[in-house]
Amino acid sequence: MLERISKLRELLEGEHSSILITSDVNRLYFSGFKSSAGAVFVTKNTAVLLVDFRYYEAAVNSVGSEIDVICYKKIFDSLNDIILDENIKSVIIEDDDVTVSRLSVLNKEIKAEIITNFSLSDKILNFRMIKSEQEIDKIVTAQKIAEKSYLQLLNSIKQGVTERELAVELEYLMKKNGAERVAFELITISGRNTSLPHGVPSDKKLCNGDFITFDIGAVYDGYHSDMTRTVALSYATDEMKEIYDIVLQAHLKAAERIVVNNTCADVDNAARDYITSKGYGEYFGHTTGHGVGLEIHEKPTVYKTEKIQLESGMIITDEPGIYLPSKFGVRIEDMYLVTDNGPKDLAFIDKELIIL
Ligand SMILES: [Mn+2]
Numbered sequence: 625m626l627e628r629i630s631k632l633r634e635l636l637e638g639e640h641s642s643i644l645i646t647s648d649v650n651r652l653y654f655s656g657f658k659s660s661a662g663a664v665f666v667t668k669n670t671a672v673l674l675v676d677f678r679y680y681e682a683a684v685n686s687v688g689s690e691i692d693v694i695c696y697k698k699i700f701d702s703l704n705d706i707i708l709d710e711n712i713k714s715v716i717i718e719d720d721d722v723t724v725s726r727l728s729v730l731n732k733e734i735k736a737e738i739i740t741n742f743s744l745s746d747k748i749l750n751f752r753m754i755k756s757e758q759e760i761d762k763i764v765t766a767q768k769i770a771e772k773s774y775l776q777l778l779n780s781i782k783q784g785v786t787e788r789e790l791a792v793e794l795e796y797l798m799k800k801n802g803a804e805r806v807a808f809e810l811i812t813i814s815g816r817n818t819s820l821p822h823g824v825p826s827d828k829k830l831c832n833g834d835f836i837t838f839d840i841g842a843v844y845d846g847y848h849s850d851m852t853r854t855v856a857l858s859y860a861t862d863e864m865k866e867i868y869d870i871v872l873q874a875h876l877k878a879a880e881r882i883v884v885n886n887t888c889a890d891v892d893n894a895a896r897d898y899i900t901s902k903g904y905g906e907y908f909g910h911t912t913g914h915g916v917g918l919e920i921h922e923k924p925t926v927y928k929t930e931k932i933q934l935e936s937g938m939i940i941t942d943e944p945g946i947y948l949p950s951k952f953g954v955r956i957e958d959m960y961l962v963t964d965n966g967p968k969d970l971a972f973i974d975k976e977l978i979i980l
Pocket residue numbers: 850851941943957
């Protein structure tokens with residue numbers, strides 16, 4: 625946490641004198657403490673976590689000595705005490721978190737100038753792109769929970785089971801296997817529904833000859849995992865096998881480009897150019913991937929227009945897909961850790977087509 629607070633403090637080397645962190649996710653990132661309310665306030669001299677009575681004891685026990693915990697009755701009184709004490713003139717706020725109505729409250733209550741145009745949210749997302757060893761471990765743990773649950777679920781896949789039943793069962797298994805919660809509404813769709821990249825599990829029953837798409841993730845200690853597998857029930861037609869193979873090759877070609885100093889565009893182009901060369905470019909309508917961490921979608925976006933260069937410690941997904949309207953779709957997704965020795969696939973489950 626000290627390192628993170630120090631990086632935040634480096635942003636105060638210019639004209640501004642304090643930073644107010646208000647979003648749940650960034651309070652967690654900078655304090656290590658999860659709560660539904662509160663703030664982290666950082667000045668050149670002070671770093672405090674402000675929480676109310678409900679969280680005070682847990683917060684004191686949780687955060688290290690580098691952050692003071694303040695139990696507030698009225699949060700603005702506590703903030704203004706520090707502001708007056710340290711002669712703070714300006715407060716940089718999280719521009720992506722503060723609503724218009726909240727901003728008017730901050731302007732009214734805080735006894736310093738509120739700075740809205742610092743792009744603080746984006747700067748923090750840049751910090752968060754590079755994961756520490758501990759963050760990587762948590763994401764790997766989340767992934768292992770998701771994989772174990774998925775492998776257990778495969779035993780209950782048969783004709784007549786509904787998509788919704790698969791989703792409910794999978795969520796149950798993940799929580800039983802140690803997930804804090806699911807990372808997003810799990811996608812378990814089949815047959816024609818698989819042509820919808822973000823289809824919603826319905827009461828449709830599984831039929832022989834269906835593709836079944838599982839886009840699944842778990843959360844462990846705040847960190848998310850993300851993986852997609854497409855399997856076939858009973859049999860797959862030649863067309864299904866052909867499309868599956870194109871998507872798999874596109875995935876592998878993108879993975880090869882997940883190398884330090886390559887850009888996100890390099891990775892996206894590898895998958896996109898291959899799918900386009902096979903004549904299916906128009907059926908791959910989303911980005912190749914995204915960063916994963918405290919949120920399921922973080923910077924960077926893995927797309928042909930994104931020039932951000934890959935650095936060791938980033939975790940991005942590689943998830944090309946082909947979606948044929950009213951027929952079927954295929955997506956294969958893993959998370960990859962960027963390392964100085966090349967890409968590290970964070971999934972352990974095979975990517976070859978499974979016919980159940
Ligand atoms: Mn994803």
